Amino acid sequence: MTFGFTDLGKEGSLLGLVIESSPKVIDNDNAQQDNDTAWHLEDFYRYQINDNISINPGILVVINPEHEEDNDTITVGIVRIIFLF
Numbered sequence: 001m002t003f004g005f006t007d008l009g010k011e012g013s014l015l016g017l018v019i020e021s022s023p024k025v026i027d028n029d030n031a032q033q034d035n036d037t038a039w040h041l042e043d044f045y046r047y048q049i050n051d052n053i054s055i056n057p058g059i060l061v062v063i064n065p066e067h068e069e070d071n072d073t074i075t076v077g078i079v080r081i082i083f084l085f
């Protein structure tokens with residue numbers, strides 16, 4: 001599921017949110033099943049500096065990595081700089 005809000009704060013800017021779950025084994029006679037569910041959350045904001053440059057900070061969070069609730073949550077900060085030519 002994705003959400004996007006355009007022109008938030010400045011024309012050309014974008015606030016985005018992504019919520020998803022990766023594929024998992026829910027029924028299989030030959031392998032161990034994934035009883036827990038991993039969730040991937042991403043939040044980002046694209047700030048348009050001018051027509052050719054934007055800065056895109058964001059954060060990624062993975063809850064229950066590898067579909068195992070005993071695994072620690074993974075959090076990654078991101079800064080992208082986008083150049084258009």
